[in-house]
Amino acid sequence: MPILVIAEHDHASVKPATLNTVTAALAIGGDVHVLVAGANAAEAGAAAAQIAGVAKVIVADGASLTEGLAENVAAQVLAIASNYSHILFPSTAAGKNVAPRVAAKLDVAQISDITKVDSPDTFERPIYAGNAIATVQSSDAIKVITVRTTGFDAAASSGGSATIENADAVADSGKSSFVGREVTKSDRPELTAAKIIVSGGRALGSAEKFTEVMTPLADKLNAGLGASRAAVDAGYAPNDWQVGQTGKIVAPQLYIAAGISGAIQHLAGMKDSKVIVAINKDEEAPIFSVADYGLVADLFVAVPELVEKL
């Protein structure tokens, strides 16, 4: 039976997390189909059809799917779920919101946040903030899975030529409605897709200092901006910048941590980065145990100097 990937999209284009999820589906083996559940989403459907390795794209298009409400998207997935052996969601806020609803309705366990496919029924996933890796086997008929995007390379976004099929959108559940959205406006790369991330911690001391010190470095490197939980809790950085066990899981080519001590919950979110740089005054800080390059220095001196010398 084929494998279904639920696309992460904004109706006009497909988000990068979809590409990593397709790679996980291809690793399981079998035909890969992609569901684009949206409104006026033909463009996103066409983009999904270009993804290398995808055989078929199903575009479910209708008003009930405009805002990605979990109740409606889950119903849309359930309408076709029985055709598939595996249903994969990217482990994004949207994927995590919907996947368990689908699993529960199918009366199957969900395998969350897989980082490796061992076989079509056996997967690896981190537990305890990544301090242990569990290998789990599912005997359920349909495997509902969320895919940790940093665990899989992105499939090529072009070169594919999937067929496109249209499906009717489900009726609105009538139990939930969309009120509004406050999107953090930013010209920077999204954290989960950024090649370079610069991240600041509590040592920055204030929101003003955070901006004053970290922004020039991010600008210079065209990097995404991240933060430790301590910095977010203190109000120095917005919530969705938080990198860690319960925030964003990232794995950029370069991660620069300034003034971050390195609690295990933070390390859980960034330790798969290719190269890690830590700048911290305290040479005993745990962040140095995962850093490829450690600089024991006052970040207020070192970061501006770094901007100048890069």
Place this chain on the structure above:
Amino acid sequence: MKVLVPVKRVVDYNVKVRVKSDGSGVDVANVKHSMNPFDEIAVEEAVRLKEKGVVTEIIAISCGETKCQETLRTALAIGADRAILVETSEELQPLAVAKLLKALIDKEQPQLVILGKQAIDDDANQTGQMLAALADLPQGTFASKVEVSGDKVNVTREVDGGLETVSLTLPAIVTTDLRLNEPRYVTLPNIMKAKKKTLDVVKPEDLGVDVKPRLKTLKVAEPPKRGAGVKVADVAALVDKLKNEAKVI
């Protein structure tokens, strides 16, 4: 209105767990356990709703071994009115917990269930959504703000790239994110009072729920270790390493 608050007993936030040498799991014997931090936020939110006069009764629920009674006593000390332990020594996975909670929804008929978005042990992030699906209720996950008005609850959710607000018709399920509130410290008088509150114990069989695990854990291993890095002397040396050794800029 009545609120259910499910709470989980987990290895404490500050404990760095060790993988057992035989690969069968992590060593949780003799380490400190606490209430899952997200569930503590859930209890706090329920208590604040009660203090605002929106909620009349808070029922804390935990599923698991006898020791979960300690976690329930903590919930009672924060301000829950009574507690139910669904007692079993079976390993409980999210689907089983969701089924147990669904059975308790049927029995207690709450207007709201508030629970943590994920437990910090299995990091599954499933139970709330599964419960919503089984009970056919709307869900507001990863909440940073909860406002009840009339027969609706508005939930502001932390999503990728910002915040989103949904309006749910009650009864509804809400899962908490970190910034919803800061749980209060439990005071000694409240701990004493909590000891006198009702704590009922039921078994999964009493609720007609099969809790057998669906996923089999074949092994648990240490994550791959990162090789030890180097300390660089100054910013110039760092720039040189990044450019010429790591070649990432």
